[in-house]
Amino acid sequence: LNEYSSKLLENAVNELSRLPGIGKRSALRMALFILKENPVYAANLAQSIVTMRNDIRFCSQCHNISDKEVCEICANPKRNSGLICVVEDTRDVIAIEKTTQFDGHYHVLGGVINPMDGIGPNDLTIANLIKRVGDQSVEEVILALPATVEGDTTNYYIYKMLHLFDVSITSIARGVAIGDELQYADEITLGRSIANRLPFDQNR
Numbered sequence: 001l002n003e004y005s006s007k008l009l010e011n012a013v014n015e016l017s018r019l020p021g022i023g024k025r026s027a028l029r030m031a032l033f034i035l036k037e038n039p040v041y042a043a044n045l046a047q048s049i050v051t052m053r054n055d056i057r058f059c060s061q062c063h064n065i066s067d068k069e070v071c072e073i074c075a076n077p078k079r080n081s082g083l084i085c086v087v088e089d090t091r092d093v094i095a096i097e098k099t100t101q102f103d104g105h106y107h108v109l110g111g112v113i114n115p116m117d118g119i120g121p122n123d124l125t126i127a128n129l130i131k132r133v134g135d136q137s138v139e140e141v142i143l144a145l146p147a148t149v150e151g152d153t154t155n156y157y158i159y160k161m162l163h164l165f166d167v168s169i170t171s172i173a174r175g176v177a178i179g180d181e182l183q184y185a186d187e188i189t190l191g192r193s194i195a196n197r198l199p200f201d202q203n204r
């Protein structure tokens with residue numbers, strides 16, 4: 001017998017502890033909680049995860065996580081399609097939506113350029129962003145990527161690809177927590193930095 005006295009418990013703990021920020025201790029607490037609850041909870045939990053994993057897709061326009069071919073933000077006629085906010089991932093969309101300061105569309109890159117991790121422009125959705133700007137009447141592209149070397153590299157790459165188009169390129173204030181820092185981002189600051197965005201300066 002292992003330290004958990006049950007192979008079944010050990011398997012569950014191992015799977016749960018793969019989740020980000022969840023160590024073996026927390027995973028054990030979760031597993032024991034699930035065992036105490038009504039079995040219906042375990043079934044609903046498992047079912048919701050499997051269904052999400054199998055059925056979720058990415059919006060064909062903005063690449064945000066969506067239940068449909070086109071996400072609710074892109075499909076909403078009240079939103080300004082001439083304004084595209086470029087973000088790293090879905091967490092940023094959620095954070096910006098929470099500020100209620102932005103009524104445009106998004107473009108989710110799915111990461112940032114990171115040569116150390118072997119992530120180049122072609123691994124991201126940058127080509128589709130260029131296509132959107134070329135095809136639609138986009139007036140402004142707002143860069144809202146993390147204030148890191150990788151974020152800066154990505155900003156500059158996008159700027160280089162877009163600066164010949166008739167579109168203004170702006171950026172949210174530097175130092176505003178976005179991306180991995182998101183959970184600490186203060187909504188008022190983030191909202192303000194979107195409202196008071198500045199022209200993108202490549203030399204910054």
Ligand SMILES: [Zn+2]
Pocket residue numbers: 059060061062063064070071072073074075
């Ligand atoms: Zn969309």
